[in-house]
Amino acid sequence: MFDGAVPAAAVFTGPDNRLLYTNDAFTRLFGPRQKGLPAGEVFSDPDAYRFLSVLEAARTTGRARQTAGERRTDPGAADQARHFMYTCTPVTTAEGPGVLALAMDTTTESAERRRYEALVKAIAHMVWVKHADGTIEETVPGWERLTGTPPPSGRLGSVYPHVHPRDRKGLRAEWEGGATPDTAGVVQSDYRLRAAEGTFRHVRTRAVPVDPADPDTDWIAATVDVEDSWNRQLRDQLLVKVAGASGESLPEAFAEVVQVIVPELTDYCLILLLSYDDWPPPDHAEVTARRVAAAGRSGLPAPPALRGQSLPVTGELRDLLVRHTPRTFPLPPEGPVPPGLVPAVTERWLTAAKATSMTLIPLTVDDTVLGYAVTATSGDTPVPGTSEVSLLREVLHQPQRPIRKVLDLQHARRIALGLQRAHLTDPPSVPGATLAARYQPAGSDSEIGGDWYDAFTLPDGTLVLDIGDVAGHDLPAATAMTQMRSMLRALAYASGPGAAPADTLAHLDETAEGLETAAFATAVHATLHRRADGTWRFTWSNAGHPPPLVIPANGDAHHLDAPADLPLCVLPGPGRTTHTHTLGPGDTLLLYTDGLVETPSASLDTGLNRLATEATVCRHQALPDLLRTLQRLSDQRDDTAMIALRIDPVLPEPPSPE
Numbered sequence: 001m002f003d004g005a006v007p008a009a010a011v012f013t014g015p016d017n018r019l020l021y022t023n024d025a026f027t028r029l030f031g032p033r034q035k036g037l038p039a040g041e042v043f044s045d046p047d048a049y050r051f052l053s054v055l056e057a058a059r060t061t062g063r064a065r066q067t068a069g070e071r072r073t074d075p076g077a078a079d080q081a082r083h084f085m086y087t088c089t090p091v092t093t094a095e096g097p098g099v100l101a102l103a104m105d106t107t108t109e110s111a112e113r114r115r116y117e118a119l120v121k122a123i124a125h126m127v128w129v130k131h132a133d134g135t136i137e138e139t140v141p142g143w144e145r146l147t148g149t150p151p152p153s154g155r156l157g158s159v160y161p162h163v164h165p166r167d168r169k170g171l172r173a174e175w176e177g178g179a180t181p182d183t184a185g186v187v188q189s190d191y192r193l194r195a196a197e198g199t200f201r202h203v204r205t206r207a208v209p210v211d212p213a214d215p216d217t218d219w220i221a222a223t224v225d226v227e228d229s230w231n232r233q234l235r236d237q238l239l240v241k242v243a244g245a246s247g248e249s250l251p252e253a254f255a256e257v258v259q260v261i262v263p264e265l266t267d268y269c270l271i272l273l274l275s276y277d278d279w280p281p282p283d284h285a286e287v288t289a290r291r292v293a294a295a296g297r298s299g300l301p302a303p304p305a306l307r308g309q310s311l312p313v314t315g316e317l318r319d320l321l322v323r324h325t326p327r328t329f330p331l332p333p334e335g336p337v338p339p340g341l342v343p344a345v346t347e348r349w350l351t352a353a354k355a356t357s358m359t360l361i362p363l364t365v366d367d368t369v370l371g372y373a374v375t376a377t378s379g380d381t382p383v384p385g386t387s388e389v390s391l392l393r394e395v396l397h398q399p400q401r402p403i404r405k406v407l408d409l410q411h412a413r414r415i416a417l418g419l420q421r422a423h424l425t426d427p428p429s430v431p432g433a434t435l436a437a438r439y440q441p442a443g444s445d446s447e448i449g450g451d452w453y454d455a456f457t458l459p460d461g462t463l464v465l466d467i468g469d470v471a472g473h474d475l476p477a478a479t480a481m482t483q484m485r486s487m488l489r490a491l492a493y494a495s496g497p498g499a500a501p502a503d504t505l506a507h508l509d510e511t512a513e514g515l516e517t518a519a520f521a522t523a524v525h526a527t528l529h530r531r532a533d534g535t536w537r538f539t540w541s542n543a544g545h546p547p548p549l550v551i552p553a554n555g556d557a558h559h560l561d562a563p564a565d566l567p568l569c570v571l572p573g574p575g576r577t578t579h580t581h582t583l584g585p586g587d588t589l590l591l592y593t594d595g596l597v598e599t600p601s602a603s604l605d606t607g608l609n610r611l612a613t614e615a616t617v618c619r620h621q622a623l624p625d626l627l628r629t630l631q632r633l634s635d636q637r638d639d640t641a642m643i644a645l646r647i648d649p650v651l652p653e654p655p656s657p658e
Helices: 024-030 046-061 111-121 143-147 165-176 227-243 250-261 315-323 344-352 386-396 400-423 475-495 501-515 604-617 623-631
Strands: 008-013 018-022 065-072 081-093 096-105 126-130 135-140 187-194 200-209 219-225 268-275 286-296 308-312 327-330 355-365 368-378 433-440 451-457 463-470 521-530 536-543 549-551 579-583 588-592 640-647
Touching (some): 046 096, 126 143, 250 268, 250 386, 355 386, 451 475, 475 521, 501 536
Antiparallel strands (some): 008 096, 355 368, 433 640, 451 463
16 A cells, blocks of 8 residues: 555554564655664664654554654755654554554645545544545445445445444434534544444544545545444443442342443343242242343333232243353244243233343352343344343442342341241141141342241140231341240140130230340230030130131131230230130131231231132132132232131031931
């Protein structure tokens, strides 16, 4: 390109700026120079210091540098003074990074000088000219290498089909709308160009007019691939934004993170946190996927409301989470979403948004799986490549403080659940009735409940049933729960079958207060005696707990609305009351904790009525199935304990022989 060029050209390479190439014009102006030597040795002239300093600056900074200088071919003759413009531009040579030095004789202004000076300003990987008549011409090849297609010919319109659809309007306005150059006389455009492999890469075009004073002049433009630098810059910007996330909890932190990710990296992002007892969970284990944060770009349907959902962990999802490996699923237009990977409400949203791809990214710290992120593209947004997924993964893992907090809570939660399961044993078998119990932890990994149940028999066959709830959602609450349950069991057994439930609860209240076991707790303590006629006498005392529910063999379920006494550990001393009710054959008694009936969006009475209605509808189900059905009434914000007793029905007598 420079062998026969007017400007003097030289190429240097290496950390010591070794001279690699000179053209004829350079030799004519500066004389023969030995190649292979450092620039400091090649240019030892006293007036070369300006050029050498600019050359070194271009190498170390990676940016083009320019300076003016004077050279006298005959120092004794004043008319031999020549003025030059030295421009040093970083380039890539066969021997590695280097610098292209151009020396322009500025003694006489000429069109050639202006053209090459413009070329130097815009020097890059791909150089082209926009002529005054609107046609374009590639002068330094590079288009086909980048795009895999022949260079565009004709007018600028032939370029636009290769540009990302979202960038075309802005680029057309800049290129055809008379964009104003910056103070250096350059018009710069950043946009995405479809590369040979089908993905889009960020490129930057810098254009300068050959003659700024002529409105009809040609423009010299250079285009360079800036994908790597663009990704680094975007990464730094996003990480700075995410580092400023102030959320103390994971939901709060991720709510800020998804707003950073959308729409910079994806069109949609959903965060799901998982609650589980053992990891990895068995195939098709019921795992609660709690949707804690979501965001979608403008123009897409609003993301569904956030709430917990029961999600079976399929083999494919389980494998993805165990391997900690992200995976992208291309989606057919308006086609089905692969089942079993996201909650059903998310599947419906992806279909409605006409998603073109879905990427699942496990959220992990060390070997602990917190959950996973679901990102999606729609419309003309490209399917994310490896670099985009890697950046998404890095950004999503930035909220370290709340993540570590959740890990600590998960550890405490596992300890608490271990304590609870060690005490929440299977109910005993009793003649004339069937027992079933169920405990469900809260959906949030940050919640550790103090709910418990108990069932055992006294030496004379009296059945004792207990249900209780210690206030708090932390490890101390779970520890207090185990102590309260053990104390009540011991007091009931020592008091014997003749003790009134109210007296037993009063003793528990006094003991717990004296030992400072808990700050606040509720409980129902009950005894049940089987009668000869097949009925059972149900005797109980209620310390501030939700009322027992009776589901008759025939008729509607109803609560036993006997007034409840004060909760435990509040004000020991006031008397407590014992209540009695008769249960007939086929009747079912249900004791439960408030997590089954209390929700922030409805009153307690509404929750109690909903429980009675559902129990009436499902009263013929086997006890374990009934408890599983009733569990669905909970919003999973709080843990839930239930224990149920069903009196054996009276079997019809066989017909007498004739």
